[in-house]
Amino acid sequence: MFENRYEITRKLYADWARRPVLLTGRRRIPLLPVLVAVGCGVMLVRSVLDGRWGYGAMFALLLVLTAFRVFFYLPLMAAQQYRRMLAQWGVDAWHRTVEFGAEKITVHDAAAQAEKTYDQVKEVRDQGGWLAVIFDGGTVVRLDKTGFFKDGEAVPCEAFLAFFRDACPQAAFS
Known part of the structure; x- marks a missing residue:
């Protein structure tokens, strides 16, 4: 059957965190x-115009903390979280393999494994160089x-999508 292989690096993990599905x-x-x-x-401008520098400094600090929370x-x-996983698994980057068998989908990570069935697939989204498979429950x-590979040979994404559309008729593809 089909298989998908790739390596999760710190850069890729950070990119996924910045652009979640x-x-x-x-x-x-x-x-x-x-x-x-x-x-x-508003309060910063008002405090500065009134000459209340202490309040102005406090509102400037709150503004910086809010910007930090939103952007960083x-x-x-x-x-x-990536550092915690590295410490737990003891590797700098790890390989993920997703196997699409006859009955189930199996995800293999460095030290973890998860199984899902085809009827749990809710949606498949195209995200540039990636496909996001969304399962019931939000996984x-x-x-x-x-x-993508099939029987050890590299195959194009379109071949996998044709197979996956047949395996998951209930799923929305976008």
């Missing part, structure tokens, strides 16, 4: 940090479009 479809702007930033900006927190958390498995 969203179950709702599109990325929304977080409302609370935007409201906090607007409020801090997620990549830092991803890097920390996402990414597949490298250049990493």
Whole structure:
């Protein structure tokens, strides 16, 4: 049957953290940090105009912390999680193999294995050089479009998609 192989590096893991596969479809702007930033900006300007430098400094600090939370927190958390996995598995990068058997889909990582069935596939999304397979319950498995093999021979992504459409008629393909 089909197989997908690729290596997960720190750079790839960080890229996935910055661009997650969203179950709702599109990325929304977080409302609370935007409201906090607007409020801090208004209060900062007002404090500076009134000559209250202490309050101005406090609102400037809140504005910087809010910007940090919005733009830098997620990549830092991803890097920390990646370091934990490296410490646990003892490798710098690991190979992932996703096997598509007759009855089930098996994901092999460095020290983990997961199994899913074809009827659990909810959606398949094209994401540039990757395919995102979304299962019931929100589990996402990414597949490298250049990493498909069948019986040890490299095959194009289109051959896999033809097979997968037949195996998962209930899934939405986009």
